[in-house]
Amino acid sequence: MSASPKPDLITVNVDGRDVAVPKGTNVIEAARLVGVDVPYYCYHPKLSISGNCRMCLVEIGMPAVDPATKAPIVDPGTGKQRINWIPRPQIGCATTASPGLHVRTNTAQIKECREGVMEFLLVNHPLDCPICDQAGECKLQEQATGYGRGYSRYIEAKNVKPKRTQLGPRVMLDDERCILCSRCIRFCKEVAKDDVLGFIDRGSYSTLTCYPGRQLTNNYSLNTVDICPVGALTSTDFRFKMRVWFLKQTDSIDPESSVGANTVVWSREGVVYRITPRRNDEVNDTWMADSGRELYKQNRAPDRLMVARVEGQDSTPAAALAAAADLLKPAAGAVAVVGSGRSSIEEQFVTRRMANALGAGAFLVGRSDPGDGLLISADRNPNVRGALVTGLVTNLPSERLTQLGEWIDEGKVRCVVSVGEDLLAAGLTEAQLARVAVVYLGTHANATSAIARIVVPTFTVLERTGSFVNQQFRLQKFFQAVPGPAGAIDDLTALTRLLSSVEGEYFPPEPAAIWPEMARAIDVLQGITFAGIPATGRLLDGSRWAGLPFPEGPGLHFQPAAKP
């Protein structure tokens, strides 16, 4: 037994191989580190241990020492220290690694245990995989194949339980499929802090249910669907829409607020079917809010802008951008650019350069709403910090464009470029807007797009590639999951084209191609390339902006800086 390589690491032995693991690691995670799969259902890395499924049984042993002298007892046959194996298997999820711990997962006893546990789990299972949404990503299917016996010896009548219980507006429960792992219960209690689920009845009649008179309505309810290892909990929105094996997964970021929860977008042939959280232990663990999962519906919303317009006439994005350039160039010096806290940092950088080229004032519209203390923060723009980093703005944006309104009243501004912001909602009056020519680049129709001189339809976050800077000043990438509508144009393409046609620099409309210039021009981004940003993000040095009164309160993995 080698000594621990580092003080906070301890060495354990899994199936004959030594591995150094951090203190407090359980046997499942330790085995994962050496590539040994310990099957489990009830264990979840972000929830408390309940140890009820018994799928993770392993054999545990400790090196033998003489009780009196504490000297190692050496096996004369092998010349190595003898291991005292506990005769009965132990659950791996609740066994914390201790120095010298020995684990065996490949013995006949363990194989038999797993077969036995699988057989019991399947005793009352309805086996309705053909109509079950979990099929294809079901732990029960996978582990029945990997560790089960492969045939059924059960001929008795199976238990009958409620099959279609609506637990809440977004979650459907099939009790026959539930394996009583209690993950959903622990999630509601420990993470969502909304303790509404529980078991009633005993033994094989145990049934998951909501407390009488309550419903699973909290904004995190769909996480229970994600962590349910079987098809007991399903999402009413995704239910029966598409099989998961057809869906392509694209990494993305939840644009709901400055938390920047990491997500996976599941799409098939250009249609998004669902959005689920992606694990990032520094940001959102394995969770995300329900509200962020519905954002894909915006892609095909009826008010989506599908065709460019110039002076009320239908046009193409290219022609509309050319017309916008013709409008902006002569007005240089009397232009205002309203950028967006929803734009990627690359788009904000190009917006800044465009404002420079036009001698324009740049604005941002703030958006705030109370946060929930978890994964939705008070700042409902995903990328205000990106605008600070790129210098698009130097202060926190207000929700109303009062200053711009004054400039318009004074006649200082003749043209306004809005990147997706509804100027009327942001406090400008119709009379003020009547005095300026508005160029609107946005995804959805609103009061501003209705009166804009030029409208260029653009892409939603699911249709673009770029990066956001979240409340922790963590730079995180998102990728295009689906193509945008035919009549629309990528924001970055639109902005770079506009920039080059108002005689600014030319940038290729690719985030990766803009990054070298960004890294050169912005000191906190120095040395960063787009490809080099890790999947879990990269922390930027935000100390320069530490004095700003950011609206965010405490949340998961986030503590606001102490107010001076």
Added chain:
Amino acid sequence: MAAGTPVPREPLTFAERTYLPQILGGLKTTWRHLVTPKTTLEYPEQRPALPPGYRGVPTLVRDPHGREKCVSCQLCEFVCPPKAIRITPGAIPADAPTAHVEKAPQEFEIDMLRCIYCGMCQEVCPEEAIWLQNRYSTTGYTREEMVNNKARLYELGGTLPDEHLKWDRKKAAETAGNDRH
């Protein structure tokens, strides 16, 4: 390219040079066919007898109680090598008599211009809902006509005997409830 070794050509024997044995051999076959019974079919008036297990046009079938068997699990869509199948899954309304089956296709299309009659869909179907039956000839004037939609697939498929009736048994169990509670 490397030159091949020339194969020496054997000189023809005298009999071969007369061509007579070959002509007679050929005529023997001709004469035999003159006297054996005719095998040519007057297609399309006459149709061949198909062997059991023949793989014709894939169809959807109903069970003896008229329930559509397909539950839109989309396994056939997944397995189909030329991607001929296209399914829009859907939920069965809660007030339907087969509400306990929960899921059925809203639309089901098989593109017969793509189908290669491999039978994988029939093989993979967990509900025994898709069968390659005896129809082998499909014609049409447009590409759209060559796509069998759900209505057409059930029309072609009809009813097949079902020995399991597993969904009926499921409903009976649901109605009966648990033994003791």
